[in-house]
Amino acid sequence: MTRPAIPRGHIPTGWLIGILATWLGLSQLLLWRFLNVMPVWAYPLGLLLLGALVWGLIRTTARLPAPEQTGPAPGALLICFAVALLLLILGGEGRFFYSNIDWQVRDAVLRDMAVNPWPFVYTARAVPDVLRAPIGMFFVPALAWKAAGPRAADIALLLQNAALLSILLALGSQLFAHRWQKAAALLILIFFSGPDIVGQYSIWGTVNDRIEIWSGLQYSSNITLAFWVPQHALAGWIAALLFLLWRARRIPLGAFLALLPLTALWSPFGLLGGLPFAALAAFQDLRSRRIVPSDIAIPALATLLVIPTLLYLAAAGDDVGIRFYPIPWIRYAFFEAVEVLPLLVPVLVWAIRQRADIALLLVVAACLVLMPFVQIGWSLDFMMRASIPALTILALLVIHRLFQPGMAPAKLWLVIILLLGSATGIIQIRRALINEPSPRGACTFFKAWDQSFAKFPKGSYLAPLPDMPSWLRPETPARASANEPEKCWPGKWMQTR
Structure with missing residues (x-):
């Protein structure tokens, strides 16, 4: 019997996975x-x-039956690109709209990588510092700046991130059978968030732009992630999507496991957040005796490629560290009761009744319950960014439950929670629309950091040159000038239109 052919005009899933791997792999080089x-x-x-x-990756994915390896049509990919482009433009990429304050530092890092020859060190402190951070997102924009100026860098960053996000959205659409489901899932996923508005109003009696930090803890909405930290978002979304594609038997285990380490240079937190789901996938395939040699060989190739990256990110990390983060129990319990349980419990009850996805939901629950107690660096970045895969998987499970028959009261409850949660993304969009595009900075990372984050250490971005491993230590780096302009940018960063 001949294998059914892939429908004409559709892009094979393996090709899109290969594009992701190529781009992430080039970051390593x-x-x-x-x-x-x-x-x-x-x-x-x-x-x-x-x-x-x-x-x-392409070969092993092509061995799957044709229905499973069928990817999106080109038209669907173009629609996803348009959606991704609009979302990221609203987030400030391209400098058409306001950029949140995290971009003060991010813009400075990109500028430093563009105006200084490679390699370079900072000279603002007594000991030269190497830029040691997840900088995978900045390489191509920095090269565009070197070749054609800062405006080219703005557009390169926007197009790069929109292209990657569009591939993820297009691949994710294959998890749904009907066009109306794909459209509804896209809308829900974009605005997915816990009901921060409930938490903020309950504690503070008001609703404002700082809606997500109402408790001092935070699980970020998808729009917040796209606007504030697209590099972390893309890495976490890749981990979640590939797990779900593996779960739907649309990619082999090896493809999922191979792309995970490639995301480290974009976001180590996204990689860490994906590891529990990689372990679950490997365990289930091992138990079912579905593992084949390529499921080991291909991830091994990826790991070999990223060894220098992993050592680079771990170099001179004494100022970063990992530690237990103490939280008052009442605050923690109320946070989980508002942000996690209203979405998790109905889906878990449904899974128990259907005897499906129980192990997956237990892993999701464990991540979202335990991650607030882990701190890496000086802030809540681990909690906010490592949770991206778990939250994305939870979002897709919620969407799938909404599309299944039965349990109307639970569906109504989920719809109410999703509508309340959408307020978080709407507030982010409102802020982008009412403020002027942010100005371009002219200072280095050091002074840009001190504009809004002066009380926090810079160790998450820097490594003293002598503390770098000898084989990763640049031998004759250029010395970035420590002379700074009087002002990092003209006028105020946030200015109402």
Whole structure:
């Protein structure tokens, strides 16, 4: 019997997975050039390794039955690109709308990577510092700046992130059978959030722009993630989507496991948040005896490619560290009761009745219950960013339950919670619309950081040059000037239209 062919005009899933792997893989090689620590012969070897990885991903995905490996139509991909482009433009990329204050630092990092030759060190402190951070998102925009100026960097960043997000949205649409389901799922997913408005009004008796930090803890809405931290968002969404595609048997286990480490240079938190689901997927395939040699070989290739990246991110990390984060129990319990339980409990009850997805929901629950107690660095970044895969998987499970028959009261409850949660994203969009586009900065990371984050240490972005491992330490780096302009940018960062 012949295998059914992929419908004409549809893009195979393996090709889109290969594009993601190629872009993320090139970030690893650009890091080598950024540090200038690899011999010339290492670059062809790295490209060969990346090519073998991408070829393996496409080949193993192509072995699946045609219905499972069928990807989106080009028209659907274009629609997803338009949605992604609009969302990121509203978030401030491209400098058409207001950018949130995190972009003060992010813009400075991009500028430093563009105006200084590679490699370079900062000289503002007694000991030179290497930029040691998840900088995968900035390589191509920095090169665009070097070639054609800062405006080219703005557009390159926007197009890069929109292209990656559009691939994720298009692949995610394959998890739904009907067009109306795809459209509804997209709308729900964009505005997905816990009901922050309930928490803020309950505690403070008002609703304002700082809606998500009403308790001092935070699980971010999807619009917040896209607007504030697209690099973390993309990494976390990749982890969640690939797990769900594996769960639907649309990609093999090896494809899921291979892309996870490639996201580290964009967001180590996204990678860490995806590990529990990678372990669950590997365990279930192992128990079902579905693991084949390629499920081990392809992730091994990816891991080999990212070893320098992992060592770079871990270098001189004494100022970062991992620690227990104490939270008053009443505050913690109320936060979970508002942000997590209203969405998790109905879906879990449904799963128990249907005897499906119980293990998955227990992993989701464990992540969202335990992550607030983990701190890496000086802020709540681990909680806010490592939770992205779990929250995204929960969102997709909620959407699937809404599309299934039965349990009308539970569906009504979920719709109410989703509508309340959408207020968070609407407030973010409102802020983008009522404020002027943010000005372009002219100072280095050091002074930009001190504009809004002066009381916090800079260790999450910097590593003293002598503390870098010898084989990752740039030998003759350029010295970035410590001379700063009087003002980082003209006027105020936030200015009402």
